[in-house]
Amino acid sequence: MTKGLGVGIIGCGNISTAYLSLASLFKGYEIVAVADINMDNARAQAAKFDVRANTVDELLAADDVDLVINLTIPAAHVDVSRAILQAGKHVYSEKPFVLSLAEAQELGDIAKANDLRIGSAPDTILGASHQLARSLIDDGAIGKVTSGAAVVMSSGMESWHPNPDFFFQKGGGPILDLGPYYICNLVQILGPVAQVTSMTGMASETRTIANGPRDGEKVPVETPTTIHAVMKFESGAIVTLLSSWDVHSSNHPIMELYGTDGTIDVPDPNFFGGDVTVAPRGKEPTAHSWDHPFGVPNFEETKANYRGAGLADMALAITEGRPHRCNDAFATHVVEVMTAILEAGETSKVMTMTTTCTRPEVLGPDAASALLA
Numbered sequence: 001m002t003k004g005l006g007v008g009i010i011g012c013g014n015i016s017t018a019y020l021s022l023a024s025l026f027k028g029y030e031i032v033a034v035a036d037i038n039m040d041n042a043r044a045q046a047a048k049f050d051v052r053a054n055t056v057d058e059l060l061a062a063d064d065v066d067l068v069i070n071l072t073i074p075a076a077h078v079d080v081s082r083a084i085l086q087a088g089k090h091v092y093s094e095k096p097f098v099l100s101l102a103e104a105q106e107l108g109d110i111a112k113a114n115d116l117r118i119g120s121a122p123d124t125i126l127g128a129s130h131q132l133a134r135s136l137i138d139d140g141a142i143g144k145v146t147s148g149a150a151v152v153m154s155s156g157m158e159s160w161h162p163n164p165d166f167f168f169q170k171g172g173g174p175i176l177d178l179g180p181y182y183i184c185n186l187v188q189i190l191g192p193v194a195q196v197t198s199m200t201g202m203a204s205e206t207r208t209i210a211n212g213p214r215d216g217e218k219v220p221v222e223t224p225t226t227i228h229a230v231m232k233f234e235s236g237a238i239v240t241l242l243s244s245w246d247v248h249s250s251n252h253p254i255m256e257l258y259g260t261d262g263t264i265d266v267p268d269p270n271f272f273g274g275d276v277t278v279a280p281r282g283k284e285p286t287a288h289s290w291d292h293p294f295g296v297p298n299f300e301e302t303k304a305n306y307r308g309a310g311l312a313d314m315a316l317a318i319t320e321g322r323p324h325r326c327n328d329a330f331a332t333h334v335v336e337v338m339t340a341i342l343e344a345g346e347t348s349k350v351m352t353m354t355t356t357c358t359r360p361e362v363l364g365p366d367a368a369s370a371l372l373a
Helices: 014-025 039-049 056-061 074-086 101-113 128-138 173-190 309-320 328-347 365-369
Strands: 005-010 029-035 052-054 067-070 090-093 118-120 145-153 193-201 206-208 218-220 226-233 238-244 255-259 262-266 276-280 286-288
Touching (some): 005 014, 005 309, 029 309, 056 074, 074 090, 101 118, 118 328, 173 193, 173 238, 173 255, 173 328, 226 328
Parallel strands (some): 005 029, 067 090, 145 238
């Protein structure tokens, strides 16, 4: 007997550990089975977390699985999510949801035809700090947002990841890998994007692995590793996004939004917590906080990690018959924004969005507490 929806996982790589270890924090669902094309991986995770190890076909046919988390590599997301929906089960995908607008729309059509739901990470946007920033802006703390800047820059993954090939192949790169955190947070704060343009490039045509058994091996770079994008939102706000794996040091603020009456500094949307600072017009910056459960440190003593919050919200929304926050319309719009940024870099065009979405309802302290077991 499951507690809420029965959930299965397809894909037993590193990220599955986070979902499995944090699932007990939430109500609305229970993870009952895991599957992977490598059954050794599935059996290892199943033994560690006391769940069932299935083949992919077995999991898709299981009567006690209502919803499946798709944790496969991004290139496989559309095929696996399609199979989940065709098996009559809801799907929640890791980011990026899919790699093209056409793929997103295809999955949306299948879900609609079968009265099923689609959800997608990242759910870090439901973290305490990002929901606080959203609430402060909604309450007029900096007036009307007119512009902003978001920055995600590093030297890349080859220094620490033993198999970094994917990050530099088509479907990888900083926009599709890390962009979902930043663009999702901007959309949940400001609303949908109307137009984008960008310039893109790469520092090198190869990367050298600097750790592990492949130390010294070169891997090809097939996708832009530096992207300077400009997004104009339907609200009128214009935000610059700097996204690069060619930067060795930077002092840029992670995310700042500028309004008619002040500035707000928003922490890294790759994480649930962090400091929110507001500088009203003519006044000194002031740190803001609120008593929100998804800001309470529960990881390495200082960090808040509530991965699975979006899944819990989706599971309870299905049971309660209400919309869920990390929904397919939201994810589809973000996919169009990201892929349009990359296309603009290739064509030097200004791209006009064909999709839109509704900002998810704010997840305040009481609503967040309602997701916790």
